[in-house]
Amino acid sequence: xxxxxxxxxxxxxxxxxxxxxxxxxxxxxxxxxxxxxxxxxxxxxxxxxxxxxxxxxxxxxxxxxxxxxxxxxxxxxxxxxxxxxxxxxxxxxxxxxxxxxxxxxxxxxxxxxxxxxxxxxxxxxxxxxxxxxxxxxxxxxxxxxxxxxxxxxxxxxxxxxxxxxxxxxxxxxxxxxxxxxxxxxxxxxxxxxxxx
Amino acid sequence: xxxxxxxxxxxxxxxxxxxxxxxxxxxxxxxxxxxxxxxxxxxxxxxxxxxxxxxxxxxxxxxxxxxxxxxxxxxxxxxxxxxxxxxxxxxxxxxxxxxxxxxxxxxxxxxxxxxxxxxxxxxxxxxxxxxxxxxxxxxxxxxxxxxxxxxxxxxxxxxxxxxxxxxxxxxxxxxxxxxxxxxxxxxxxxxxxxxx
DNA sequence: ATCGCCATGTTGACAACGTCAACTTAAATC
DNA sequence: GATTTAAGTTGACGTTGTCAACATGGCGAT
Numbered sequence: 042x043x044x045x046x047x048x049x050x051x052x053x054x055x056x057x058x059x060x061x062x063x064x065x066x067x068x069x070x071x072x073x074x075x076x077x078x079x080x081x082x083x084x085x086x087x088x089x090x091x092x093x094x095x096x097x098x099x100x101x102x103x104x105x106x107x108x109x110x111x112x113x114x115x116x117x118x119x120x121x122x123x124x125x126x127x128x129x130x131x132x133x134x135x136x137x138x139x140x141x142x143x144x145x146x147x148x149x150x151x152x153x154x155x156x157x158x159x160x161x162x163x164x165x166x167x168x169x170x171x172x173x174x175x176x177x178x179x180x181x182x183x184x185x186x187x188x189x190x191x192x193x194x195x196x197x198x199x200x201x202x203x204x205x206x207x208x209x210x211x212x213x214x215x216x217x218x219x220x221x222x223x224x225x226x227x228x229x230x231x232x233x234x235x236x237x
Numbered sequence: 238x239x240x241x242x243x244x245x246x247x248x249x250x251x252x253x254x255x256x257x258x259x260x261x262x263x264x265x266x267x268x269x270x271x272x273x274x275x276x277x278x279x280x281x282x283x284x285x286x287x288x289x290x291x292x293x294x295x296x297x298x299x300x301x302x303x304x305x306x307x308x309x310x311x312x313x314x315x316x317x318x319x320x321x322x323x324x325x326x327x328x329x330x331x332x333x334x335x336x337x338x339x340x341x342x343x344x345x346x347x348x349x350x351x352x353x354x355x356x357x358x359x360x361x362x363x364x365x366x367x368x369x370x371x372x373x374x375x376x377x378x379x380x381x382x383x384x385x386x387x388x389x390x391x392x393x394x395x396x397x398x399x400x401x402x403x404x405x406x407x408x409x410x411x412x413x414x415x416x417x418x419x420x421x422x423x424x425x426x427x428x429x430x431x432x433x
Numbered sequence: 434a435t436c437g438c439c440a441t442g443t444t445g446a447c448a449a450c451g452t453c454a455a456c457t458t459a460a461a462t463c
Numbered sequence: 464g465a466t467t468t469a470a471g472t473t474g475a476c477g478t479t480g481t482c483a484a485c486a487t488g489g490c491g492a493t
Contacts, residue, residue: 234430
């Protein structure tokens, strides 16, 4: 089946190769033709599995959200107490972004997204976000965090960590040697507040 | 000179038209051919003023940074005391992003940026960032903010506000009716901290 | 067993895009 | 007034996403 007319398992093979192309060469490297060639198939074969290039990008992004969610879930599952898990989740989030920059940009960028409304993608993204909300509500229950609308707190926390990730991933600042330390500092500053 | 062979004032006309195209149709609408036609000139005329499409995008982004800096500078110039200016600057920043989404994405995205190192662009961007740093150091001097490395505090503040702007601009959340209130809430939460 | 269906894959073509090379125009300089 | 040269034009090329028409072969019904 290696060189038969029908590939037999093309869709997952395409997603795998797409992730690899994006990782190695950035978003620009993910061209349908290069992707098809990487899998050993003709240029238009992907159209049997994805309506569009955009639809393929959505699928790649969804797979990224799964991985991000797994990373955040691990923090929640660790059962750490106090403020430690907040730092840990911030670090996990930023680390994912820095280790998968093009993937992260695709997930939270506009390219694949709003232009086609894909509920499945939103669901997957929400699942990742929910890990953060769960951490916040647990923190409030234990008294580690102040009271208030957990959605609002989660939103600010998300914005902060996403902002840091975006700045790093888009090369807006010189990336420091120790990204983890920067993420930890950011999380702590967010917890303690800026006001005197 | 309207329909003469030489346009006479092409470069600024291109930048104007580019900003308009981006505002109306998003980044995708900014194609060199459409741009040239909008100005009434042949497709390759822009090459006399910009080496590349990328170089043109850099110029558009730089102009955006100028406008953003002006908006932030107005907050600093207002001379408000206490914590009010921090909310005001957060609001001004987010408002700029929401009102110029494609422009903002271009400024802080990767398309035009790291792929060609343009010191002039970095300088302009730094000038905008400096407005935030200035506000932070002033806040520390007046005792409104806690002590500590002002660069670090500014960095967290920037990440938060940029994260919020990015989420809104990239359509990651349903955009609320009152963006200003959300920005204000975010700024206040950042000031007060999440911990209990 | 075999026939036909249809999901899967291929080939050829097209328009849009960024960009280069060669040419044209007219404004500026001596 | 001649010439240099900045500014603009035309034609072409390679790359990309995508469509239409065609080819293949695995699978169920007979």
